Amino acid sequence: DSGVTQTPKHLITATGQRVTLRCSPRSGDLSVYWYQQSLDQGLQFLIQYYNGEERAKGNILERFSAQQFPDLHSELNLSSLELGDSALYFCASSEPRGGEAFFGQGTRLTVV
Amino acid sequence: AQSVAQPEDQVNVAEGNPLTVKCTYSVSGNPYLFWYVQYPNRGLQFLLKYITGDNLVKGSYGFEAEFNKSQTSFHLKKPSALVSDSALYFCAVRDGNTDKLIFGTGTRLQVFP
Numbered sequence: 047d048s049g050v051t052q053t054p055k056h057l058i059t060a061t062g063q064r065v066t067l068r069c070s071p072r073s074g075d076l077s078v079y080w081y082q083q084s085l086d087q088g089l090q091f092l093i094q095y096y097n098g099e100e101r102a103k104g105n106i107l108e109r110f111s112a113q114q115f116p117d118l119h120s121e122l123n124l125s126s127l128e129l130g131d132s133a134l135y136f137c138a139s140s141e142p143r144g145g146e147a148f149f150g151q152g153t154r155l156t157v158v
Numbered sequence: 159a160q161s162v163a164q165p166e167d168q169v170n171v172a173e174g175n176p177l178t179v180k181c182t183y184s185v186s187g188n189p190y191l192f193w194y195v196q197y198p199n200r201g202l203q204f205l206l207k208y209i210t211g212d213n214l215v216k217g218s219y220g221f222e223a224e225f226n227k228s229q230t231s232f233h234l235k236k237p238s239a240l241v242s243d244s245a246l247y248f249c250a251v252r253d254g255n256t257d258k259l260i261f262g263t264g265t266r267l268q269v270f271p
Contacts, residue, residue: 048201048203050201077257079259088261088263089202089248091258091259091260091261094256094257094258101256101257101258102253102256102258104258136202138202138259145190145192145209145252146192146204146207148204149202151200152200154199
């Protein structure tokens with residue numbers, strides 16, 4: 047168990063809908079990262095938050111947004127969903143200026 | 159920009175034989191390098207890291223990695239492969255400014271009995 051909790055584990059929704067993925071980082075970790083893993087594109091970095099502030103942005107679509115709350119949990123919001131958004135979404139956390147990041151089990155999103 | 163490359167999509171090895179999964183990196187400054195493993199329908203599990211110090215890094219499950227600065231490589235190795243080592247392996251480098259991890263494309267390791 048990495049200590050990073052993601053909910054839900056599975057999500058099936060229709061095109062055009064909006065969903066929210068939730069992540070609770072390891073206790074004490076200030077950084078939260080979101081990654082998307084699809085079959086043909088490997089692990090794509092989406093966005094990073096550090097202690098409530100956005101720190102880095104990757105290839106995140108404008109339809110996607112995220113935030114980190116005062117208790118350090120984070121949410122990734124995906125709207126106007128398309129079939130191509132079907133993927134595994136991972137959250138990870140790390141210590142301040144830490145070494146390795148620890149990953150949650152992921153949320154498998156299926157858009158039908 | 160920081161990046162890592164995993165030149166092999168798949169590596170096949172017989173159980174009991176040594177295995178190597180290759181990774182090369184491109185960074186400005188000192189590299190912070192990592193290996194992760196992903197089993198089917200699971201998240202990524204940390205195996206080992208190189209920050210500084212000895213070029214041979216030992217990690218979980220009997221894995222080790224050799225940092226080679228002149229060849230800009232960080233290959234993952236194990237002296238004797240197990241069938242249960244079959245999984246997807248990712249090399250990663252940490253971005254020095256933001257701490258985000260930048261991953262390679264992954265290498266699928268198949269260990270045959």
